[in-house]
Amino acid sequence: EKRIGILTSGGDCAGLNAVIRAVVHRATLTYGWQVVGIKQGTMGLLSRPVDYEVLDLDMVGSAMMRQGGTILGTTNKGNPFAFPMTDGTLKDRSAEIAGGYRELGLDALIGIGGDGSFAILRKLAQQCGINLVGVPKTIDNDIGLTEVSVGFDTAVAVATEALDRLQPTAASHARVMVLEVMGRDAGHIALAAGIAGGADVILIPEIPFDIDRIANKIRQVRNQGRNFGLVVVSEAVKTADGKELQREYLGGEKRFGGIGNYIGEQIANATGAETRVTVLGHVQRGSMPSPRDRLIAAAFGVHAVDLIAEGKFDRMVAWSNREVIDVSIEDAIARYQAVELDGALVKTARGLGICLGD
Numbered sequence: 618e619k620r621i622g623i624l625t626s627g628g629d630c631a632g633l634n635a636v637i638r639a640v641v642h643r644a645t646l647t648y649g650w651q652v653v654g655i656k657q658g659t660m661g662l663l664s665r666p667v668d669y670e671v672l673d674l675d676m677v678g679s680a681m682m683r684q685g686g687t688i689l690g691t692t693n694k695g696n697p698f699a700f701p702m703t704d705g706t707l708k709d710r711s712a713e714i715a716g717g718y719r720e721l722g723l724d725a726l727i728g729i730g731g732d733g734s735f736a737i738l739r740k741l742a743q744q745c746g747i748n749l750v751g752v753p754k755t756i757d758n759d760i761g762l763t764e765v766s767v768g769f770d771t772a773v774a775v776a777t778e779a780l781d782r783l784q785p786t787a788a789s790h791a792r793v794m795v796l797e798v799m800g801r802d803a804g805h806i807a808l809a810a811g812i813a814g815g816a817d818v819i820l821i822p823e824i825p826f827d828i829d830r831i832a833n834k835i836r837q838v839r840n841q842g843r844n845f846g847l848v849v850v851s852e853a854v855k856t857a858d859g860k861e862l863q864r865e866y867l868g869g870e871k872r873f874g875g876i877g878n879y880i881g882e883q884i885a886n887a888t889g890a891e892t893r894v895t896v897l898g899h900v901q902r903g904s905m906p907s908p909r910d911r912l913i914a915a916a917f918g919v920h921a922v923d924l925i926a927e928g929k930f931d932r933m934v935a936w937s938n939r940e941v942i943d944v945s946i947e948d949a950i951a952r953y954q955a956v957e958l959d960g961a962l963v964k965t966a967r968g969l970g971i972c973l974g975d
């Protein structure tokens with residue numbers, strides 16, 4: 618009989634609880650193991666006493682797979698290799714994490730995270746002898762070697778719904794509506810939601826944009842007799858002359874919230890259109906998971922436990938060609954997945970006449 622730990626690390630997203638539930642079901646019902654939920658990512662293993670909760674079937678009822686966020690809590694602060702201490706210094710506290718893992722008597726650890734979390738968890742695993750299995754999650758969908766990560770589908774649904782709601786008001790007032798979405802350095806959310814939501818312009822970090830092209834598209838739409846427009850902007854877009862807008866105009870302070878305003882102003886100046894801007898922000902992370910995210914989460918959770926049963930560690934579960942597979946965590950981290958410029962969705966967007974800013 619084994620005792621396995623599970624933690625969520627980095628930014629939350631929809632579907633994390635569905636992964637936790639699937640892990641508890643598989644581990645308990647199929648293998649008769651005990652699952653220990655570690656609180657606040659690796660912070661729970663740093664705390665003394667160790668901050669954890671035994672997760673049994675009663676605790677993970679079916680309501681849990683519908684619930685957004687993570688019942689375990691998470692953090693994207695406090696890298697244990699350079700932990701910020703109150704006196705301002707950085708301390709390597711990795712040995713304390715290993716101590717927490719041993720204190721709990723864990724045989725393996727399932728880390729639900731993105732590439733940043735995986736890099737830290739993997740280093741910990743290697744240095745401290747932790748048997749690690751990774752489950753990819755992020756609304757940004759930028760983790761390599763998996764077609765999807767948990768949380769992406771729901772974020773796209775939220776952003777698409779925002780466009781559905783913006784369209785009637787745009788049409789009523791003859792305005793160009795700019796929707797700023799998240800995605801960090803990748804444009805997956807913008808591209809998918811923009812196509813699904815009927816955007817005229819989609820700006821993504823992978824394709825530097827030229828404001829004249831955007832203005833032309835807005836004019837073209839008007840010439841065709843439509844008086845409104847929908848523009849989707851990913852948070853980290855760049856201009857064709859190489860300016861990283863966040864750094865250039867927003868002081869690089871924030872990863873989101875501001876680019877949309879800049880683009881809205883530029884479009885108004887270039888076309889005379891009346892523009893309004895919506896910054897979608899964290900609502901993209903907070904809602905009930907979509908059915909697809911629940912399915913992916915369930916499949917990932919089950920496979921993660923099976924990997925432990927097989928003694929296969931340092932692996933990340935992944936989705937590929939309608940199947941759950943597993944890949945090396947190291948390879949997944951090395952293969953950051955931006956939007957592919959010759960990929961299906963870029964082709965589709967161009968095929969629909971959507972302006973991608975170039």
Ligand code: F6P
Pocket residue numbers: 628693755756757799800801852872873902
């Ligand atoms: O990586 C997920 C994400 O939501 C990004 O899309 C966004 O840039 C960032 O996290 C926001 O971070 P925070 O929650 O720290 O504000």
